[in-house]
Amino acid sequence: MTMSDDNGVVNHVAMLPSAGMGHLTPFLRLATFFLSHNIKVTLITPHPTHTPSESQLLSRFQSSFPQVNQINFNVESSLSTQSPNSHIAIPYFQMIDDIRTFAAKALSHLLSSLSPPLSFFVSDYFMLSSVLSITQSISLPNYVLFTSSASFFALFSYFSTLPSSLSEHETVEIQGIPPIPISSISPYLLVPNSIFKKVFIFIEDSSQITKFDGFFINTFEALEQQLLEAVNASKVLPGMPPLLPFGPFVPCEFEKEGDQWRKPLKWLDDQPRGSVVFANFGSTTEFGWDQIREIADGLVRSGIRFLLVVKDKKYFNEDDKKEEAGLQEVLGYELVDRIRDKGLVMKEWVYQSGILSHEAIGGFLSHCGWNSIVEAAWNGVPIFGLPQRGVQKMNAEVVERSGWGTWNKNWGWIGECLVKGEEIGDAIKVFMNKESFKIKASKIKVAARKARSVGGDCEVTLHKLFKK
Numbered sequence: 001m002t003m004s005d006d007n008g009v010v011n012h013v014a015m016l017p018s019a020g021m022g023h024l025t026p027f028l029r030l031a032t033f034f035l036s037h038n039i040k041v042t043l044i045t046p047h048p049t050h051t052p053s054e055s056q057l058l059s060r061f062q063s064s065f066p067q068v069n070q071i072n073f074n075v076e077s078s079l080s081t082q083s084p085n086s087h088i089a090i091p092y093f094q095m096i097d098d099i100r101t102f103a104a105k106a107l108s109h110l111l112s113s114l115s116p117p118l119s120f121f122v123s124d125y126f127m128l129s130s131v132l133s134i135t136q137s138i139s140l141p142n143y144v145l146f147t148s149s150a151s152f153f154a155l156f157s158y159f160s161t162l163p164s165s166l167s168e169h170e171t172v173e174i175q176g177i178p179p180i181p182i183s184s185i186s187p188y189l190l191v192p193n194s195i196f197k198k199v200f201i202f203i204e205d206s207s208q209i210t211k212f213d214g215f216f217i218n219t220f221e222a223l224e225q226q227l228l229e230a231v232n233a234s235k236v237l238p239g240m241p242p243l244l245p246f247g248p249f250v251p252c253e254f255e256k257e258g259d260q261w262r263k264p265l266k267w268l269d270d271q272p273r274g275s276v277v278f279a280n281f282g283s284t285t286e287f288g289w290d291q292i293r294e295i296a297d298g299l300v301r302s303g304i305r306f307l308l309v310v311k312d313k314k315y316f317n318e319d320d321k322k323e324e325a326g327l328q329e330v331l332g333y334e335l336v337d338r339i340r341d342k343g344l345v346m347k348e349w350v351y352q353s354g355i356l357s358h359e360a361i362g363g364f365l366s367h368c369g370w371n372s373i374v375e376a377a378w379n380g381v382p383i384f385g386l387p388q389r390g391v392q393k394m395n396a397e398v399v400e401r402s403g404w405g406t407w408n409k410n411w412g413w414i415g416e417c418l419v420k421g422e423e424i425g426d427a428i429k430v431f432m433n434k435e436s437f438k439i440k441a442s443k444i445k446v447a448a449r450k451a452r453s454v455g456g457d458c459e460v461t462l463h464k465l466f467k468k
């Protein structure tokens with residue numbers, strides 16, 4: 001299916017991701033989907049990026065797709081705090097602010113000057129209100145890529161209509177969707193006027209959401225059918241523009257870095273099918289070393305083979321932090337000794353999608369970042385959730401509701417209080433032996449592949465979009 005219109009005019013889309021691997025990765029995966037349907041893509045990104053991992057990913061993307069029109073803009077205040085070789089990540093909130101400043105100053109002119117003229121613009125949901133007035137002023141259709149679940153989208157779109165004293169309630173009840181326990185909502189969202197709310201949920205008025213042309217989301221029907229239906233039937237918010245599932249976003253070749261991604265796969269080649277639990281907790285982590293030690297101890301106690309990826313707090317990839325602690329220092333000598341022969345522990349960036357697709361993997365101990373969940377769904381790997389922050393508990397609930405994984409609600413936000421190795425070990429043993437998770441996860445995988453097949457849901461959605 002090609003995407004030029006009836007007069008042979010090329011369709012052209014501009015995209016503005018937000019900072020962070022968890023945002024850039026889904027944008028690039030969606031861009032790759034557009035490119036594979038002959039849509040011209042202009043990608044607008046800050047320079048320097050929030051982390052070096054992002055700039056490395058962008059340059060690999062550029063090498064794979066030289067036809068993409070890649071536009072960098074300088075993030076001035078961030079530049080002043082970062083020397084080119086410092087490898088210090090630019091503070092996240094500052095970066096978001098800089099992207100917004102750029103949008104206010106230069107986006108209108110940039111978008112209007114692109115050739116051929118744009119069919120539409122795709123912005124990140126972290127910068128909703130900063131772009132709407134701009135695209136409205138130049139009459140450019142504006143879609144938003146929501147990089148989280150439909151479940152969180154429902155809460156997000158409904159948020160400004162909720163009472164400010166939410167913490168006094170036990171659940172948030174939104175029409176058409178399962179009640180959301182207050183304990184699953186980030187404390188940052190429950191505090192009135194928190195900086196987090198100001199920066200991310202800068203929707204003082206939900207009706208603004210209805211002014212966008214639509215929201216793209218990395219999910220698919222089999223994963224979140226009830227939520228997608230409720231939002232699209234305007235049950236959550238009247239006058240809602242379409243919420244268009246383009247998921248699952250498929251991991252791409254350009255994401256592999258050099259040769260290092262092969263290392264854990266070689267180890268996995270020697271392990272029996274479905275025997276290994278893979279533990280990895282996102283591109284950044286909130287865990288302190290004490291919790292990481294308990295997790296490693298739990299994995300050893302479980303008796304299950306494991307592949308554990310350890311990162312320092314706020315560690316992004318190996319180039320981001322040169323003076324990091326060694327594995328022995330993080331885990332302690334005794335634990336490293338006990339791990340011998342039971343599992344592989346890595347303290348570096350791994351190619352997660354590749355690991356999840358390996359047949360030796362039988363389960364995933366995950367922080368429940370949304371990208372990780374969709375990658376696990378794509379590969380049919382059951383999840384045991386250890387949510388740390390943000391929307392991760394809500395994400396864990398999506399998995400639990402669709403029956404291919406679980407999490408322990410009594411453990412709260414992991415990292416807040418210490419969960420001991422004994423408990424973790426017991427939970428992993430039960431999880432890895434649960435047949436129903438495996439069956440459900442295989443079904444999810446089949447549905448995921450179907451949604452992305454030729455003529456599947458994603459192509460149908462794309463086709464409708466351009467017809468419009």
Ligand code: UDP
Nearest residue numbers: 022282283284349350351352369370371372
């Ligand atoms: N990731 C990876 N290797 C790592 C850690 C993370 O490839 O060692 C990738 C992972 O596959 C996913 C993204 O980084 O695509 C993390 O996104 P997610 O939404 O799961 O979590 P976040 O890091 O945003 O909390």
Ligand code: UDP
Nearest residue numbers: 020022023092147186188369370389390391
């Ligand atoms: N963040 C935070 N507390 C939260 C949620 C997020 O400090 O409760 C910070 C987090 O460290 C990250 C940024 O806000 O740098 C974006 O967080 P989110 O989990 O929404 O990112 P994503 O998973 O989408 O990358």
